[in-house]
Amino acid sequence: MAPRKKPRKTPTKAQLDAKAEPQEHTFSVLVANEAGVLARVVGLFSGRGYNIDSLTVSEVDEEEHLSKITIVTTGTPMIIEQIRAQLERLVPVRRVADLTVEGPSVSRELALVKVKGRGEKRVESLRIADIFRAHVVDSTNNSFVFEIVGDTGKLDAFIELMQPLGLIDVSRTGVVAIARGAEEM
Amino acid sequence: MAKRRFIGGEIILKALADQDVDVVFGYPGGVTLPLYDKIGQQNRTKHILVAHEQGAVHAAEGYARSTGKPGVALATSGPGATNTVTGLVDALMDSIPVVCLTGQVVSTLIGNDAFQEADTTGITRPATKHNYLVKSTEDLARVIHEAFYVATHGRPGPVLVDIPKDVILGEGEYVGPEDVLPKSYAPQIKGEKASIEEAVELMASAKRPIIYAGGGVINSGPKASKLLTELVDMTGFPCTLTLMGLGAYPASRPQFLGMPGMHGTLEANMAMYQCDVMVNIGARFDDRVTGKTDAFSPRSKKIHVDIDPSSINKNIAVDVPIIGDCTSVLRDMLRIWKAKNLKTDKPALKKWWAQIGKWQAKDSLGFEQDDGPIKQQYALSRLRELTRGDDVYVTTDVGQHQMWAAQYLHFEEPNRWMTSGGLGTMGYGVPAAMGVQAGHPDSKVVCVTSEGSLLMNIQEMATIAKYGLPVKILNLNNNVLGMIRQWQELFHGNRESECDLSRGPDFLKLAEGFGFVPLSASDPAEVDDAINEMMRIDKPVFLNMAVSRDENVFPMIPAGAAHYDIVLGPNDQRAEVDDDDMMMA
Ligand SMILES: Cc1ncc(C[n+]2csc(CCOP(=O)(O)OP(=O)(O)O)c2C)c(N)n1
Ligand SMILES: [Mg+2]
Numbered sequence: 083m084a085p086r087k088k089p090r091k092t093p094t095k096a097q098l099d100a101k102a103e104p105q106e107h108t109f110s111v112l113v114a115n116e117a118g119v120l121a122r123v124v125g126l127f128s129g130r131g132y133n134i135d136s137l138t139v140s141e142v143d144e145e146e147h148l149s150k151i152t153i154v155t156t157g158t159p160m161i162i163e164q165i166r167a168q169l170e171r172l173v174p175v176r177r178v179a180d181l182t183v184e185g186p187s188v189s190r191e192l193a194l195v196k197v198k199g200r201g202e203k204r205v206e207s208l209r210i211a212d213i214f215r216a217h218v219v220d221s222t223n224n225s226f227v228f229e230i231v232g233d234t235g236k237l238d239a240f241i242e243l244m245q246p247l248g249l250i251d252v253s254r255t256g257v258v259a260i261a262r263g264a265e266e267m
Numbered sequence: 268m269a270k271r272r273f274i275g276g277e278i279i280l281k282a283l284a285d286q287d288v289d290v291v292f293g294y295p296g297g298v299t300l301p302l303y304d305k306i307g308q309q310n311r312t313k314h315i316l317v318a319h320e321q322g323a324v325h326a327a328e329g330y331a332r333s334t335g336k337p338g339v340a341l342a343t344s345g346p347g348a349t350n351t352v353t354g355l356v357d358a359l360m361d362s363i364p365v366v367c368l369t370g371q372v373v374s375t376l377i378g379n380d381a382f383q384e385a386d387t388t389g390i391t392r393p394a395t396k397h398n399y400l401v402k403s404t405e406d407l408a409r410v411i412h413e414a415f416y417v418a419t420h421g422r423p424g425p426v427l428v429d430i431p432k433d434v435i436l437g438e439g440e441y442v443g444p445e446d447v448l449p450k451s452y453a454p455q456i457k458g459e460k461a462s463i464e465e466a467v468e469l470m471a472s473a474k475r476p477i478i479y480a481g482g483g484v485i486n487s488g489p490k491a492s493k494l495l496t497e498l499v500d501m502t503g504f505p506c507t508l509t510l511m512g513l514g515a516y517p518a519s520r521p522q523f524l525g526m527p528g529m530h531g532t533l534e535a536n537m538a539m540y541q542c543d544v545m546v547n548i549g550a551r552f553d554d555r556v557t558g559k560t561d562a563f564s565p566r567s568k569k570i571h572v573d574i575d576p577s578s579i580n581k582n583i584a585v586d587v588p589i590i591g592d593c594t595s596v597l598r599d600m601l602r603i604w605k606a607k608n609l610k611t612d613k614p615a616l617k618k619w620w621a622q623i624g625k626w627q628a629k630d631s632l633g634f635e636q637d638d639g640p641i642k643q644q645y646a647l648s649r650l651r652e653l654t655r656g657d658d659v660y661v662t663t664d665v666g667q668h669q670m671w672a673a674q675y676l677h678f679e680e681p682n683r684w685m686t687s688g689g690l691g692t693m694g695y696g697v698p699a700a701m702g703v704q705a706g707h708p709d710s711k712v713v714c715v716t717s718e719g720s721l722l723m724n725i726q727e728m729a730t731i732a733k734y735g736l737p738v739k740i741l742n743l744n745n746n747v748l749g750m751i752r753q754w755q756e757l758f759h760g761n762r763e764s765e766c767d768l769s770r771g772p773d774f775l776k777l778a779e780g781f782g783f784v785p786l787s788a789s790d791p792a793e794v795d796d797a798i799n800e801m802m803r804i805d806k807p808v809f810l811n812m813a814v815s816r817d818e819n820v821f822p823m824i825p826a827g828a829a830h831y832d833i834v835l836g837p838n839d840q841r842a843e844v845d846d847d848d849m850m851m852a
C-alpha cells in the first residue's frame with residue numbers, strides 16, 4: 083500500500099446542498115498503528131460534536147504497522163466534508179475514503195445474539211435463525227447464542243424478531259466495509 | 268558512515284542545533300535535570316529561564332511570529348507540562364509553529380501516578396497539531412526532527428514531544444533532519460490550475476470586489492505579503508485584513524479599508540456585505556468576522572485560498588475553493604492574470620469606490636480627545652505617529668486595548684504585530700514581547716496591555732529585566748476589565764459585575780521592583796513626552812498611562828448579528844445604511 087494521501091478536489095458551494103437532510107456515511111480510514119491514534123480519531127469526533135454511529139478498528143498490515151478504522155457517521159454534506167478534511171489533517175492518517183460516495187462498496191457486521199426460552203419460542207428462534215443463515219455457536223437447554231453476519235439492516239431485523247422470543251443480550255462488532263472492485267484503497 | 272551514539276540529552280541539543288534553534292524558553296524540573304546538565308555545558312543554544320511555563324510558550328509564539336522561525340519551549344513533567352496548555356491552544360488557534368519539549372517520568376513508572384506524572388500526551392492531544400511520547404532514545408532524534416517538520420509545514424501549529432527521564436539519560440543513535448521525512452504528512456502547496464484560472468476570471472468580471480486576507484498570508488512568509496500587495500495594486504481592488512493578517516498589506520495605502528468584523532471599520536464591513544466577489548486569501552471566515560453566517564455577504568461569489576482543506580467550507584460554503592500555500596497561489600494568480608491579459612471592469616470599480624468613499628466619509632474610527640482623561644484611541648494614535656517609520660514590533664494582551672491597538676496602530680509590514688486572535692488569551696502580551704525581543708535584540712518591542720491582562724503573566728517582567736531585554740510595556744490603565752464592562756454596559760442593562768480593578772496594585776512600584784524604568788502619564792498633554800521617553804530608553808520600560816474608564820470600542824457588530832447591524836458610536840446610532848446602499852447589491 084502506497085503511503086501518501088492523494089490530493090482530492092474540494093467541493094464547491096454548488097455541490098454542498100446547504101438544505102440537505104443529514105445522511106449516513108461510512109468512512110474507511112487507514113492509519114499508522116501508533117499509540118493514541120484511535121484516541122485522536124475519537125477525540126476529533128467528540129471534540130467537534132460529530133456523531134459516531136459505529137466504529138471498528140484493527141491492524142490490517144503488520145509489516146507497515148497500518149490499521150484500518152471504519153466509522154459510520156451521520157451529517158449534512160457540509161459536516162461530512164468537514165469530517166473528511168479533519169480526518170485527513172491528522173498526522174498519522176494515511177488515507178480516507180468516503181465509501182458512501184466513492185463508488186459501490188460492501189459492508190458487513192457480525193452479531194452474537196443470546197436468546198433464552200423453552201418450548202415453542204425456542205423452536206421459533208431456531209427457525210428464524212435458519213432463514214437468516216445465523217449459526218448456533220453456544221447452547222444450553224434453555225438458551226442459544228446465535229452468530230449472524232450481514233449488513234446492519236439484516237442484523238437489526240434479526241434482532242427485532244428475536245425480541246419477543248427471549249432476547250437477553252447482544253454483542254455487535256460494528257461495521258467493516260470495503261470498496262468493491264480491483265482498486266486498492 | 269557509522270552513526271555515532273549519544274546520550275539522550277545530547278541528542279536533544281544536537282537536534283535543536285541542527286534545526287537552527289538559537290533560543291529556548293524553558294523551566295527545569297526533576298525529570299529534565301539531566302537535560303539541563305547538558306544545557307549548562309554548551310552555548311550553541313541560548314536558554315531563557317522564564318518565570319512560568321505558560322510564559323515560555325507565549326514567548327516561543329512571539330519569537331515565531333516575528334521571525335518566521337519555529338519557537339521552542341521546554342518544561343518539566345506534571346505541573347510544568349500542564350502549565351503549557353494555554354500557550355499550546357493559543358498557538359493552535361492562531362497557527363503558530365511552536366515545538367514544546369516536556370519531560371516525563373521514567374517509562375517504567377508511566378501510569379503509576381508517579382510523582383509529577385501527568386498524561387501529557389493525553390491532555391495536549393486536542394491542544395496541539397500533533398504530539399509524541401518518545402519510547403526509546405533510539406527514536407529521539409527522529410521524533411524531534413519530525414516535530415519541527417510537522418510544526419512548520421502545511422498549516423503551522425504547536426507540536427509537543429514528551430520525553431521520559433530514562434530516554435534523556437539513555438543512549439541512542441543520532442540522525443540529522445535530512446534523514447527524517449514523516450511517512451504520511453504531505454500538505455498540498457500548489458493550488459489547482461483550473462481553480463486559479465476560474466478565480467482570476469471571476470475577479471476580472473467583478474463589479475464590487477473585495478480582497479479579504481488573513482494570517483495565512485503572514486504564515487506563508489514575507490513573500491506572500493509582497494505578492495498580495497502586488498495583486499491588490501494591480502487590480503485596484505479594496506483590501507481588508509483580519510486581526511491576524513494586519514501588516515500583510517501596507518495600512519497606509521488608500522486601498523486598505525481596515526479590519527473587518529466585530530470591531531472592524533464601517534467601510535470594511537459594508538464592503539464585505541455588499542461585494543459581488545470576495546477573494547479570501549488565508550483567512551478562515553471566523554465568527555468574529557462573519558457575524559451571523561446566514562446574513563454574511565449574501566450576494567457574493569466567494570473564492571477561498573487556504574492551505575488547510577478543513578478551513579474551506581467549514582463556516583461558509585464557497586464557490587471557488589483553492590487548496591494551497593498563499594505564496595504559491597498568489598504567484599499563480601498574478602501569472603495567470605497577466606498571461607490571459609485580463610482587465611478589470613474599470614467603470615464598475617469606479618462606482619464601487621465611490622460607494623466605499625461614502626462609508627469612509629462616516630469616519631467610523633473618529634474620536635475627539637478633550638481635556639478629560641486620556642482616551643486609549645488618542646494614546647495609540649500618538650504611539651503610531653511618534654514611531655512612524657521606526658523598527659517597531661507590537662504585542663498586545665486581550666480586551667479593549669487590543670481592539671484599539673488593531674484599529675489605531677498601522678502596520679506596513681508582516682510579522683510586526685503579535686496578538687492572541689483565536690483564543691483571545693489575556694496574559695499573552697508580556698511573554699510574547701519577551702520572545703519577540705529575544706528574536707530581534709536591536710529592534711523596539713512594545714507591549715500594549717491593560718492591568719487585567721498584565722496581572723495574568725506579570726511575572727515575566729522579572730525575566731525581561733533579568734535578561735536586560737529592552738521591552739516597553741504600555742499599560743493602558745483604565746482600572747477595569749474594560750471589555751467586560753463594555754459588554755455589561757451594552758448587553759446586560761449597564762450593570763457592572765465583578766470587573767472593577769480600581770483598587771489594583773501600585774503598578775509603578777511593581778515595575779520598579781521588577782527592574783523596569785517606571786514612567787507615568789495621566790493628562791493628554793503628557794502623552795507625547797511619555798511615549799517619546801518610553802521609546803528612547805534602551806532598557807525595560809513600563810509606562811503606566813491612566814486612561815478613561817468609560818470609553819467603549821466602536822464600531823461594534825454585536826455577537827451573532829449581521830454586518831448591517833453595525834453600531835457606530837457611543838449613542839448607539841445605527842450605521843444608517845440607506846436604501847440606496849442596499850439597492851446597489
Ligand atoms: C485568560 C482569559 N480570561 C478571561 C478572558 C475574558 N476577557 C476578555 S477581555 C477581558 C477584560 C480584559 O481587561 P484588561 O486586560 O484590563 O483590558 P481592557 O479591556 O481594560 O483594555 C476579559 C476578562 C480572556 N480573554 N482571557
Ligand atoms: Mg483594563
